[in-house]
Amino acid sequence: MVRFYAIPGNSRVRLIDLLFYGVLVRVNLFCWMIFMIPIAPLQSAPTPKSQSNKQKDYKYATQYKKTEQKRKEPTIVSAHSFKPKDKEDEVQFSVGGSVQQFQSRYADAKESSKVTNFGEMRWKRLSVLGESRGDRSLGSISYKNDYIDLGLGHRYKSIPGFFFAKDPEFYNTLGENQPIRESAFLNFLPGYFSPGIFFSQDITGDKPGFSLVFPEKTLAVTYSPETEKRSLYANFYRTPMKFYPGKTKVLFTLNGEAIGTKTDYFGIFHTKIEHPESKLYLEGLTYKDDNGFLLQSSDSFQSSQENAINSWIAIGIGPYHRIEAFDSVEIGQRERYQSIRWGIWETVLGSPVYRYRDYSYWSEMDGKRFEDFTRADAILWMYHGKSIDWLIGREIRYNGDRTTEAGLNFRGNGWKLETSVLFQAETNRFRSPVERFSGYDTVQIALSDRAKILRFRFRTEFIEWNITSSERINREGSFLFMNLQYNWIF
Structure with missing residues (x-):
């Protein structure tokens, strides 16, 4: 129980304010000395204002009054007024x-x-695509909302990745939708940890496979019980890493994917750690091809389509200085x-x-x-x-x-x-x-x-x-x- 003695009127409140102000001053001074980060701004004692500060205060007060008057005035809607279209409503x-x-x-x-x-048409959450691929006529449809991500046909897939279920005869680098084999994808709660099921004859066989896509599609994993094929996808591009407060950021990159069984697989992964101020970087690459499936070109620059395991690593400063090593097994x-x-x-x-x-x-x-x-x-x-x-x-x-x-x-x-x-x-x-x-x-x-x-x-x-x-x-x-x-x- 707290008692107050000889404090008239509202002075109890003033005493509490004074005590709170004193504690806050000490906490701010301590944080400033130790961490150089103030917890909250302190109100300083009133000081005489210069003429320029008075003009600024008058200007801000006038703008505030005008804003309040506009808020109080009733909004008049004419018969010709209309609501502009949302971008999602446009085709x-x-x-x-x-x-x-x-x-x-x-x-x-x-x-x-x-x-x-x-040719593709997108309207709200629906996408429809028709194409001619060689002598075949194909179609695809996709529907997305906050709860499901559905893709059917030969273009749309809810699992990220360049090579996953891709048609080996074609590729696309200008858009996110790769030419894929006939497939069906269904993921739940896209944008979050999104579980799903999918079907693609080349990967799953006759039974469906299961997938999990991480938020922002930074990671994705799949597993097909019948064929025992697995896949891993990663995409972290120049992600800032701060080891000490106030120090320069280090940028981290990891992207790539791998598909296959434990004994028969292919894929490529690239990683890079760079320090922009000093131009210092550490970079690495590893890949295993599948008879040219990873390439954009039909020409592999090799006498035969060897499926070797290739690894490359480099460390350098700027564009002119570098140490590197390459190994092909x-x-x-x-x-x-x-x-x-x-x-x-x-x-x-x-x-x-x-x-x-x-x-x-x-x-x-x-x-x-x-x-x-x-x-x-x-x-x-x-x-x-x-x-x-x-x-x-x-x-x-x-x-x-x-x-x-x-x-x-x-x-x-x-x-x-x-x-x-x-x-x-x-x-x-x-x-x-x-x-x-x-x-x-x-x-x-x-x-x-x-x-x-x-x-x-x-x-x-x-x-x-x-x-x-x-x-x-x-x-x-x-x-x-x-x-x-x-x-x-x-």
Whole structure:
């Protein structure tokens, strides 16, 4: 029980206010000294105001009165007034498709050309799509609300991922809806932890499979009891990580997916940790292909479709300094290289770069083991800017192998142009690393023995043109792949 003595009128309230004010002052001072973070603003004692502050107070008071008057005035609705349409009420149309051509003396002429076109209508939560895929006419329908996410047909799926249930003959990089096999998907409570069931003959067999999609589709897992196939999908793009208060953010990226059983699977995962202020980064990539299923191109830049387990890791500072290693393992053989490159000095036009590599190869057949090893030196000229970057250089290996490489890339507002070329001597004993595109925009590092590789890609928001050309050693055959995609929304 609290008693008050000799305190007239409302002075009890003043005493309580005074005690509360004193405690709050001490807490704020303590937090400011320890954490530099005040809990709540303290009202300072009244001080004489300057003329400018008085004018500001008068201006704010006048605006407040006008606002209050407008609130009190009755709203008059005329016969011609109308409510503007919601964006969800508007009908949205889109058209798209792709034309694909693969030319090689090893390819069937009938299967070398592939064409697909589609038209889509979206209204509120409903989407309907019709398409021609080769000589087939297909349809798809999707319905989404706060409780269910339903997809039927050959385009819509509630499980994220580029490769999940994908049609191996087609791909799409301009939209989120991939050409897929005939499938059915049903997920509950989309946007939250969303359980679901699905059916896709190639993955589930004759019985349905089960899925769980995490909020914002950052993770997704599936399991099919009949085929025992599993899948894992992850998508964390440049997620900020703060280890200490007030320190610079570290950005974390992890994306990719894997599909298959414990013994027979394929997939690709890419991860990167970067510190934007210091330009320091650590990056890694691992993938296992399935006869070219992961590639955007029909040309794998390899003599055969090896399904090796490939791993690549790099650490660097900025665009000119990097240490990296690559390892490729398959049945009976293993191939790897280690590399370090260092910018000598940076100028307005880029930097001359020295690169050292060593290559090694092991193979075993009929109980016999074969090993080979060599080193290499390369001089490159590199430039990396906001809208343009290039690279040109030549590598000479100690065993007599020779390679020449060059690249030129342009970037603009909503568009990107990429070109690269690699030439190898036909007598080279070791394969050279090249870049291939996988999924939406993931770059694969692979080893190739092709004598010549040319790559061209032009991309905007509504069109993409992709061309690759390569030639085998000793002129045993050339390959040309072209893919043109378009997608307009109106």
